[in-house]
Amino acid sequence: MGSDRAPKPEIEGAILAVRQYDVEVLLVGRKDELRAELRRHEGSFLPIEIVHAEEVIGMDEKAAHAVRTKRNSSMRVGLRLVREGRANGFVSAGNTGAAMAAAKMVLGTIPGVDRPALAAIFPTATSSASLMLDVGANVDVKPQNLEQFAIMGEVYYRTVFGVERPRVGILSIGEEESKGNELTRTAFTHLKQLPLQFIGNVEGRDLYNGNVDVIVCDGFTGNVALKVSEGLVQTVRSILKESLQATITRQFGYLLARSAFDDFKKRLDYSEYGGAPLLGVKGVAIVGHGSSNAHAIKNAVRVAAEIARNGIVQRIERELALTRTNNNSHHPAHTHSVE
């Protein structure tokens, strides 16, 4: 119920998803509104069900307060379905802060995770994608948070992309161990000791060149990197469009090469990746852009289904339990808030 144009894109996205993938969708929100919107789409029986939730959390509400006070918001009701095993995953394109707070509150965090992290997927110049976390769940983080992000991201990448030994790097501003800020330098010494393929520091440009699979960073830097990318892609498109319309010859050329631009747009389109999974909570939760269209919602449902089918939450739990056992000798001061 909470996205910029809810519930239109959610319902259209749900219809696309159940037609294209082997999934069922529960739509959570005000019954009458959802039913009215759903009726506007023709078609035979679809595996879509409505679950009523009276309240809605708006985009401009204070996240923590709204989640706490609105016990019957569509977010909390939807997440309860996951906790109770009635749904395998949760997708929201509403208030990001509220979705994260609600997921932490309703699902709880996996033992060994101090802070869940939002993970975003980026297209690269090669055939592979890169995964960056955190892109906005935690603004001020500690080295052990980055360590946990690395473990969670590695499990996710390995499972979803089928890469046996994903390369994990720390987002910094120079490749040498000594480069970066206090956080990255300390995290470097932690990550070196983990049983994963740690390739050291990577730089902003490595997000897009295929040199690294999993990139860890604090949520402030990650969010800036994500938004800079979104803004630049938009600017690139508008500059290109402007240039291509400037003369008749160019316009004709554009017509002929049009399918190339469609390819190009598709490869850089963030809605292809649906939404960002919140890793570290005890359940599948995907947070999408407030401006998500039906295509983005459909893809977010696909991502949620993939995570659920591959048991990524359980894998992360096992991996973290292993690391904690091995780690206790190194970092006895680790704190683990088990909810």
Add this chain to the structure above:
Amino acid sequence: MGSDRAPKPEIEGAILAVRQYDVEVLLVGRKDELRAELRRHEGSFLPIEIVHAEEVIGMDEKAAHAVRTKRNSSMRVGLRLVREGRANGFVSAGNTGAAMAAAKMVLGTIPGVDRPALAAIFPTATSSASLMLDVGANVDVKPQNLEQFAIMGEVYYRTVFGVERPRVGILSIGEEESKGNELTRTAFTHLKQLPLQFIGNVEGRDLYNGNVDVIVCDGFTGNVALKVSEGLVQTVRSILKESLQATITRQFGYLLARSAFDDFKKRLDYSEYGGAPLLGVKGVAIVGHGSSNAHAIKNAVRVAAEIARNGIVQRIERELALTRTNNNSHHPAHTHSVE
């Protein structure tokens, strides 16, 4: 002498600059090498002079140590020319850390500046450009550093782009005052009190949409934003090229629309902006990319000349002196390392 392919692009860039702008260039480095390279270019008398410097600081050297021990590096010799008034500005495409350390050591910092900042210019979807600082001089900064960056960036933007009241924002991850990390939240309260057009927090996407003129941030985040942008532009180009070559029709379309791509490439080309000025030192110093080509060097010379002609260093000095006087009542605990 210190760029990836020195001194070739430097010399070609210098020749382009003296032909195109009303400037004279002093080439600083090993006399024999420079003379040999210069001879390879035909042409009549050019206002280019060679100043000998025996030592070179390499890309992989530890910046601070190299600057301290190599008293006759081309960097230190070049910067001494500025300090002594024999040159109006200094341009280097060598080791960035060393260039910044050398500039601070040889030129000293302007009274009221605790930390000089590297400023980068970004193209936007509108006709204006945006200026971001710091993009790499300081990884861990304090709120009063961001305050000084704001003042320096505002003076620079106002003077170079002729905008009377540039809009100044803090790079954060949400527009509300409460959004961001500890640094940005405290800096927000400082910037509100400055006599400039402070528009509050801006987000990564605002770098490219023309909503803000001057963006302040710590050098870690700024460097990531810059490198993410460079990487994405490169990826965009290679994806587009690949798409356009996939079929004959597309190739033909590309031929017709080719000039549009040249426009497009030019607008996104970082070498158009030359290099990043280091603001806050007592003199004009421009730091370019190690991979700078002749075009980038030429533009860096142009930027250096613009800063010198407009007396930006002196303007920053005046503006900071004013702010310090006004500020002493607000922030008596400010420390100012005057060198």
